[in-house]
Amino acid sequence: MTITLVCGSHRKNSQSLKVTKFLASILDKNGIETNIIDLGNKPLPVWDPGMWEKDSEIKKFWIGYSKGIAESDAFIFITPEYAGMASPALKNFFLYLTGGDISHKPGLIITVSSGMGGSYPNAELRMSSYKNTRIVYIPDHVIVRHVESILNAETPESKDDEYIRNRLTYVCKVLIEYAKAFTLIRSSGVIDIKTYPFGL
Template sequence: MRITLVCGSHRKNSQSLKVTKFLSTVLEKKEIETSILDLGGNPLPIWDPSMWEKKSDLKDLWNGFNQDLNKSDAYIFVTPEYAGMASPALKNFFLYLSGVDISHKPGLIVTVSSGMGGSYPNAELRMSSYKNTRIVYVPDHVIVRHVESLLNSENPETKDDEYIRNRLTYVANVLVEYAKAFVSIRSSGVIDIKTYPFGL
């Protein structure tokens, strides 16, 4: 099994990346292959309609960027809250995705806040990012609040730190089980992205 983790922060070495790496470690301990796509360290250009052309420089760039993305069985999207929204880098990333990249695979949303925020990006991603991508978000999500004080050492330093580690581990385990179950959906023969490439 393979899970791709997408870190949506614009910053290099961000707090969101810290959370992403923690989740990757949790999964690797379960002997699951992981891949981290850090949009801060490896940003995508702003999407434009040349992606709809048969051939374009932007499409060539995406095809290289996207080489292994659709090989994964599930996805974790980690985003900071910027002005009450999911990060522009992550929303831009979703514009690039087609119906075949991540469709009918489970996704987990993890949001990050330096304070008490973090709920709006979850609602935003659930509302709009699934339509053409066909990602299926699991019911659980995690909001990592006061992130600077959490996940800074190998072992938890406070009760809040211990709680968020346990919660992140729990949702990662849930995602793994969804990933196992969704294999039969994709192999059932009922999925027809060619005829119905866009959601309604």
């Protein structure tokens, strides 16, 4: 099983990347192969309609960039809150995806805040990123608040640090079980993305 983690921060070596690496370590301990896409260190160009053309330069670029995405069994999207919104880099990433890339696969949303925020990106992604991608977000999500003060050492340094580590471990285990279950849906023969490529 492979799970792709998409770090949506625009910054290099961001706090979101710190959270992403911690999540990857949890998955690794559970025997899951991970694929990390860091939009801060490996940014995507702004999407343009050339993606609809078979032999365009941007289409060729995406084919190389997206290696491993379609083969993944589940996804974790990690986004900071920018002005009450999910990061533009992550929203741009969703524009590149086609119906077959992540459709009918479980997704977990992790939002990151330096303060007490972080709830709006979760609501935004649940509302607008699933339509054509057909990602299926699991009910659980985690908001990592006061991120600078946690996940900085091998062991927890506070009760809040311990709590968020335990919560992240829990949701990763839940996601793994969803990934196992969703293989039955995709292999059932009822999914028809060719006839119905777009959501309503």
